[in-house]
Amino acid sequence: MAEPKDSFTAAACAADAVPPLWERLESAPRSGRATLTHTRIAEAAVALADAEGLEALSMRRLAIELGVATMALYRYVVSKDELLELMIDAVVEPDALTADPADWRAVFREIGLRRRRTALAHPWLIAAQAQVPSLLTPARNEVAERMIGALEPLPLTGDQKMQFIRVVDAFTNGAAGAEVNRRMMMRRRGHGADGDVRLLLRESMRWLLRSGRYPRMAKLVQEGLAPVDSAAEFELGLAAVLDGLAARFGV
Amino acid sequence: MAEPKDSFTAAACAADAVPPLWERLESAPRSGRATLTHTRIAEAAVALADAEGLEALSMRRLAIELGVATMALYRYVVSKDELLELMIDAVVEPDALTADPADWRAVFREIGLRRRRTALAHPWLIAAQAQVPSLLTPARNEVAERMIGALEPLPLTGDQKMQFIRVVDAFTNGAAGAEVNRRMMMRRRGHGADGDVRLLLRESMRWLLRSGRYPRMAKLVQEGLAPVDSAAEFELGLAAVLDGLAARFGV
DNA sequence: AGGGCTAGCGTACACTGTACACATGGCTGA
DNA sequence: TCAGCCATGTGTACAGTGTACGCTAGCCCT
Numbered sequence: 001m002a003e004p005k006d007s008f009t010a011a012a013c014a015a016d017a018v019p020p021l022w023e024r025l026e027s028a029p030r031s032g033r034a035t036l037t038h039t040r041i042a043e044a045a046v047a048l049a050d051a052e053g054l055e056a057l058s059m060r061r062l063a064i065e066l067g068v069a070t071m072a073l074y075r076y077v078v079s080k081d082e083l084l085e086l087m088i089d090a091v092v093e094p095d096a097l098t099a100d101p102a103d104w105r106a107v108f109r110e111i112g113l114r115r116r117r118t119a120l121a122h123p124w125l126i127a128a129q130a131q132v133p134s135l136l137t138p139a140r141n142e143v144a145e146r147m148i149g150a151l152e153p154l155p156l157t158g159d160q161k162m163q164f165i166r167v168v169d170a171f172t173n174g175a176a177g178a179e180v181n182r183r184m185m186m187r188r189r190g191h192g193a194d195g196d197v198r199l200l201l202r203e204s205m206r207w208l209l210r211s212g213r214y215p216r217m218a219k220l221v222q223e224g225l226a227p228v229d230s231a232a233e234f235e236l237g238l239a240a241v242l243d244g245l246a247a248r249f250g251v
Numbered sequence: 252m253a254e255p256k257d258s259f260t261a262a263a264c265a266a267d268a269v270p271p272l273w274e275r276l277e278s279a280p281r282s283g284r285a286t287l288t289h290t291r292i293a294e295a296a297v298a299l300a301d302a303e304g305l306e307a308l309s310m311r312r313l314a315i316e317l318g319v320a321t322m323a324l325y326r327y328v329v330s331k332d333e334l335l336e337l338m339i340d341a342v343v344e345p346d347a348l349t350a351d352p353a354d355w356r357a358v359f360r361e362i363g364l365r366r367r368r369t370a371l372a373h374p375w376l377i378a379a380q381a382q383v384p385s386l387l388t389p390a391r392n393e394v395a396e397r398m399i400g401a402l403e404p405l406p407l408t409g410d411q412k413m414q415f416i417r418v419v420d421a422f423t424n425g426a427a428g429a430e431v432n433r434r435m436m437m438r439r440r441g442h443g444a445d446g447d448v449r450l451l452l453r454e455s456m457r458w459l460l461r462s463g464r465y466p467r468m469a470k471l472v473q474e475g476l477a478p479v480d481s482a483a484e485f486e487l488g489l490a491a492v493l494d495g496l497a498a499r500f501g502v
Numbered sequence: 503a504g505g506g507c508t509a510g511c512g513t514a515c516a517c518t519g520t521a522c523a524c525a526t527g528g529c530t531g532a
Numbered sequence: 533t534c535a536g537c538c539a540t541g542t543g544t545a546c547a548g549t550g551t552a553c554g555c556t557a558g559c560c561c562t
Contacts, residue, residue: 069542127381133432148467158471167488174425181384216399220409237418240495320511
């Protein structure tokens with residue numbers, strides 16, 4: 001009576017027991033007067049996390065925000081982790097690219113910059129991704145699709161294209177994550193999030209420098225460092241990665 | 252009676268009220284028969300997180316593991332976040348480098364590879380770093396010191412050296428994080444952590460591909476992809492980043 | 503020998519994610 | 533038109549979390 005119905009689910013159900021969220025999302029009857037929606041939930045959760053941080057996002061709080069009982073959420077989401085997946089997917093905006101789709105450098109640049117903007121606009125993003133392994137959400141796949149498209153005309157094997165994309169993604173996520181970290185640290189201390197990182201350094205590294213270990217770093221700091229221009233640095237890094245990959249792949 | 256004692260703490264205490272952990276660590280009297288140590292705590296926490304995952308690491312559980320009351324830990328750590336900082340610092344091993352210190356490429360390669368190994372050996376590392384903004388821990392500073400040293404002979408400004416290091420770090424963290432994510436996902440499903448990623452793809456992307464969106468990705472998958480060699484891919488990416496940066500900086 | 507400082511203890515509180523049983527209202531087939 | 537069903541939303545309960553607070557007991561120095 002309750003056994004798997006057909007061969008389709010046979011393999012997956014062994015581990016999952018419930019179809020994996022994105023599959024449920026599509027063929028949802030959601031017939032009766034439903035006050036909730038996956039979209040509505042995701043948007044409320046995103047808004048809450050944006051406003052008060054990921055640590056303020058609890059199922060109870062989110063339910064209140066939606067004017068609904070806590071457990072109502074679990075009709076749409078199997079666990080809080082799935083809620084995070086929903087949020088992660090929700091903030092990726094695979095809008096039409098303005099870059100010339102034939103110019104692969106321009107496409108990768110645009111996608112990279114957009115990702116940085118997204119991560120800065122939703123500082124919980126990177127932490128959430130680290131907490132809930134969730135590659136292959138629909139929106140991210142759509143972005144991947146664009147990237148593959150941009151590489152199409154190049155003489156690369158399928159494996160090389162995937163490597164290319166993964167390496168660029170790695171830099172992008174890493175750089176965005178580092179920047180978010182710096183901002184959160186600044187905010188946690190007194191200074192506003194977009195202040196000068198050097199204040200942070202001066203202050204909390206004073207004893208490090210004074211300690212005499214790290215002489216080279218001390219020298220650099222004392223010689224004077226310019227304020228960090230994160231946007232420019234991101235572009236520099238991205239360009240370097242693209243250069244390096246292009247050279248290695250001979251394109 | 253309880254006011255700040257001297258000018259040293261004046262600025263920092265405004266925001267912190269307690270000296271920032273690393274400072275406390277050094278000048279600790281810890282005179283009386285102390286059964287606990289920062290080191291002992293950090294090691295036990297790391298062992299626990301390694302064995303059972305970051306979500307199994309609770310103050311109660313850790314205290315039991317150490318044969319001590321829960322609140323005893325708070326004599327050494329102001330909050331769980333500080334515990335995480337301790338752990339993050341503990342797993343970085345700035346051992347003597349085997350690479351020729353004058354060969355900056357070799358140094359960066361070695362440090363990058365070591366970081367990857369560390370992240371894979373302690374899969375909670377990246378998530379913990381995303382959760383607790385904690386650049387500038389002593390061990391990481393020591394590594395930074397090495398990197399600065401390697402760049403010393405090059406004709407770069409201080410700012411350029413810092414940019415160089417930050418960009419490489421961004422890629423390193425991003426790539427390691429992605430790899431850890433993949434592994435955790437594989438383990439969460441049935442397959443062992445070091446299995447073939449293609450299994451994961453085949454299985455959980457079946458409906459994605461069948462849906463007809465993502466035609467390009469479907470084509471790539473159907474044309475057949477080789478198993479992913481993560482180690483080689485990491486080296487490729489790292490080399491590309493170093494190439495790209497070197498070219499941009501003209502070194 | 504005694505006083506004080508401090509490492510460690512125990513309890514208590516507000517809060518978390520979620521399992522489970524129950525109510526209810528809109529759609530469906532007759 | 534109306535019965536009945538089932539998905540949607542509700543309420544309560546439980547084990548477990550981080551940590552504030554006040555207490556005890558032993559080491560160190562005078």
